[in-house]
Amino acid sequence: MRSSFSEIMTMRPIMGVKSVNKGDWLKKYSNVIIFAILFLFNSIFTKNFLSIDSIWNLITQSTTAILIAISMTVVMFVDCIDISVGSTMALSAVIFTHVLQTNGNPLLAVLLSALACVLCGLFCGYMVGRFKIQPMIASLAMMYIVRGIARVLTNGKILFITDTNITSLSYYRVFGVIPIQFFILLILSVAIYILMNNTRFGVRAAACGDSAVAARAAGIRTELVISLCFIITALFACLAGIIECIMVACVNPSMLGLNFEGTAIAATVMGGGVIAGRKFNVIGAIFGALVLQLITIMFNMWNIDFAYSTVVKAIIIIFAVYFQNIKQK
Amino acid sequence: MLRNGFDHISMYFKKNSALVGLALLIIVGTIVNPTYFLTVNNLSNVLRQSVLVGLLACGMMFVILCDSIDLTLSAVYAFSAYITLRLVEYSLFWAVVVPLVLGAMVGLINGIIITKLNIMAWVGTLAMSMALRGLLLVVTTGVPYVPPVPLPPILDFIAKETLFGVFPVSAVFLVLIYFAVAYVLKKVRLGRNIYAVGGNKEAASMMGINTASTKIKAHMIACSLAALSGILLTARVGSAYPDAGTGYEMYAVAAVAIGGTYLTGGRGTAVGTFIGAMIMALVTNIFNMQKALDLSFERIVIGLLLLAVVLSQAVSAKKVK
Numbered sequence: 001m002r003s004s005f006s007e008i009m010t011m012r013p014i015m016g017v018k019s020v021n022k023g024d025w026l027k028k029y030s031n032v033i034i035f036a037i038l039f040l041f042n043s044i045f046t047k048n049f050l051s052i053d054s055i056w057n058l059i060t061q062s063t064t065a066i067l068i069a070i071s072m073t074v075v076m077f078v079d080c081i082d083i084s085v086g087s088t089m090a091l092s093a094v095i096f097t098h099v100l101q102t103n104g105n106p107l108l109a110v111l112l113s114a115l116a117c118v119l120c121g122l123f124c125g126y127m128v129g130r131f132k133i134q135p136m137i138a139s140l141a142m143m144y145i146v147r148g149i150a151r152v153l154t155n156g157k158i159l160f161i162t163d164t165n166i167t168s169l170s171y172y173r174v175f176g177v178i179p180i181q182f183f184i185l186l187i188l189s190v191a192i193y194i195l196m197n198n199t200r201f202g203v204r205a206a207a208c209g210d211s212a213v214a215a216r217a218a219g220i221r222t223e224l225v226i227s228l229c230f231i232i233t234a235l236f237a238c239l240a241g242i243i244e245c246i247m248v249a250c251v252n253p254s255m256l257g258l259n260f261e262g263t264a265i266a267a268t269v270m271g272g273g274v275i276a277g278r279k280f281n282v283i284g285a286i287f288g289a290l291v292l293q294l295i296t297i298m299f300n301m302w303n304i305d306f307a308y309s310t311v312v313k314a315i316i317i318i319f320a321v322y323f324q325n326i327k328q329k
Numbered sequence: 330m331l332r333n334g335f336d337h338i339s340m341y342f343k344k345n346s347a348l349v350g351l352a353l354l355i356i357v358g359t360i361v362n363p364t365y366f367l368t369v370n371n372l373s374n375v376l377r378q379s380v381l382v383g384l385l386a387c388g389m390m391f392v393i394l395c396d397s398i399d400l401t402l403s404a405v406y407a408f409s410a411y412i413t414l415r416l417v418e419y420s421l422f423w424a425v426v427v428p429l430v431l432g433a434m435v436g437l438i439n440g441i442i443i444t445k446l447n448i449m450a451w452v453g454t455l456a457m458s459m460a461l462r463g464l465l466l467v468v469t470t471g472v473p474y475v476p477p478v479p480l481p482p483i484l485d486f487i488a489k490e491t492l493f494g495v496f497p498v499s500a501v502f503l504v505l506i507y508f509a510v511a512y513v514l515k516k517v518r519l520g521r522n523i524y525a526v527g528g529n530k531e532a533a534s535m536m537g538i539n540t541a542s543t544k545i546k547a548h549m550i551a552c553s554l555a556a557l558s559g560i561l562l563t564a565r566v567g568s569a570y571p572d573a574g575t576g577y578e579m580y581a582v583a584a585v586a587i588g589g590t591y592l593t594g595g596r597g598t599a600v601g602t603f604i605g606a607m608i609m610a611l612v613t614n615i616f617n618m619q620k621a622l623d624l625s626f627e628r629i630v631i632g633l634l635l636l637a638v639v640l641s642q643a644v645s646a647k648k649v650k
């Protein structure tokens with residue numbers, strides 16, 4: 001019982017304690033600051049960058065990344081990680097497209113793909129919550145299983161969405177200006193923020209994240225809470241998959257969402273999702289995803305090879321995490 | 330304790346579950362394809378295919394034993410394959426030495442990121458693998474690199490030839506490396522330290538073990554082995570492409586877990602990992618030979634296998650407590 005004892009001893013008092021440190025503010029919003037600096041830099045030095053369209057473009061292009069980043073903060077709240085999100089996206093997109101082709105009812109398609117994703121999340125969450133399998137390993141296995149299922153369902157073929165009513169949805173702009181994705185993101189991030197910060201479920205999840213053993217001793221059904229967090233993540237991945245496949249009007253089961261978990265983890269980690277005393281930081285995650293997308297756009301607009309942007313992103317991740325570590329001490 | 334014969338048998342099975350799995354797989358393979366599976370030709374093919382997973386799993390075992398993980402291994406493999414091919418037209422010596430040194434350096438950086446900068450292992454190495462793949466895309470400009478001169482016969486010999494028509498030369502290398510690794514883990518101070526650090530970090534540092542340097546060394550060994558796999562196998566394809574080996578970390582982790590190494594660190598053997606790698610190669614081989622299931626099922630099966638093994642580890646760990 002060594003581990004459980006030391007876990008209780010080192011438990012941080014996070015519930016009900018507001019941040020007292022002034023450095024916390026800087027830490028929490030470091031991504032916003034990086035984003036602001038990058039944005040300013042681009043507005044001045046990059047040609048044609050500063051137009052209202054490019055800002056909306058930035059948001060529409062990074063919608064899926066932001067969604068996954070938000071969902072990743074939820075599992076990180078219970079001190080877990082889910083790297084199967086990319087595969088879950090592929091599965092949901094495949095089911096959505098398939099039902100759309102055969103049945104034609106978009107609502108049914110959304111429901112069925114959501115159901116499949118809930119099952120994936122439940123399975124992974126139960127493995128982690130009940131059997132204490134490391135989340136990294138459980139979701140690594142799930143990543144391959146779910147991707148395999150997506151490929152088996154389509155026989156490895158690429159599916160197309162032919163219904164133009166649906167594909168035009170991703171270009172729909174509310175009031176003719178604001179892309180619909182913006183509202184989806186706004187509503188969902190506010191909802192998740194409230195869920196994790198202002199509800200009983202959020203408090204319980206925080207307790208589980210801090211020490212599952214202590215939470216269990218306090219009468220919290222940890223496996224239930226952890227499973228629910230994984231289900232929420234899977235549902236977000238489901239939505240991201242559907243949005244992605246509507247945007248490109250086709251699904252390639254082997255490619256859709258591939259390596260997405262890397263981007264999402266990078267965004268979340270940069271947002272201080274893991275290292276900050278409080279593990280939940282939606283704003284940080286959102287701006288983390290935006291920063292990564294901005295770097296990609298910047299490299300594109302400057303006509304530099306896309307490959308360099310991966311290197312730059314990697315360096316940024318390592319330094320972001322390192323500096324948050326320093327501030328932590 | 331052990332009351333009757335059945336308990337003895339079940340105890341034996343539990344201890345050698347990987348070996349039992351291997352035997353079961355051979356039976357399954359024989360049933361699936363009775364005419365071809367047990368031929369010398371096929372089995373030597375299996376051995377040859379097991380080299381990549383085997384070497385990556387060997388490296389992965391080092392880092393997992395000291396409670397860390399390294400997601401850069403497949404990127405290091407691809408990178409070292411490229412460098413070997415790139416340098417082979419100038420000098421064979423440098424074509425072998427440079428990738429190994431670079432691999433060790435990547436391991437050093439990984440280790441420093443994890444131990445000195447206090448960044449979680451999977452975050453740091455994920456970022457490093459992104460960086461390496463990016464660099465590889467930059468230097469190859471995204472197209473497979475083919476060396477302008479024919480490969481030196483020694484590389485061809487290692488990658489393609491077999492000893493006595495049975496044992497592929499690269500597999501002989503693999504077995505020799507596993508012998509060396511088993512010796513290091515059992516008899517050398519570094520190996521003992523790795524077990525101690527993975528088993529209980531605080532206790533290890535109280536005993537006077539430098540946990541940071543042990544972890545760094547484990548990462549250096551892992552990345553050097555990955556680089557070695559690039560050198561050994563590059564001649565088989567004859568070209569280096571930037572996506573080579575993507576996703577092979579999962580195969581390596583699966584092989585390590587199936588071989589009975591606890592993914593929480595501190596417990597596991599080289600022999601087990603070797604058997605795990607063989608199991609992975611056999612699964613691939615059997616999948617390639619049958620016609621009933623689509624190839625996409627292979628990853629499902631391996632994922633389920635990994636889950637099952639980890640689940641059984643978790644359950645048995647609970648019983649020990």
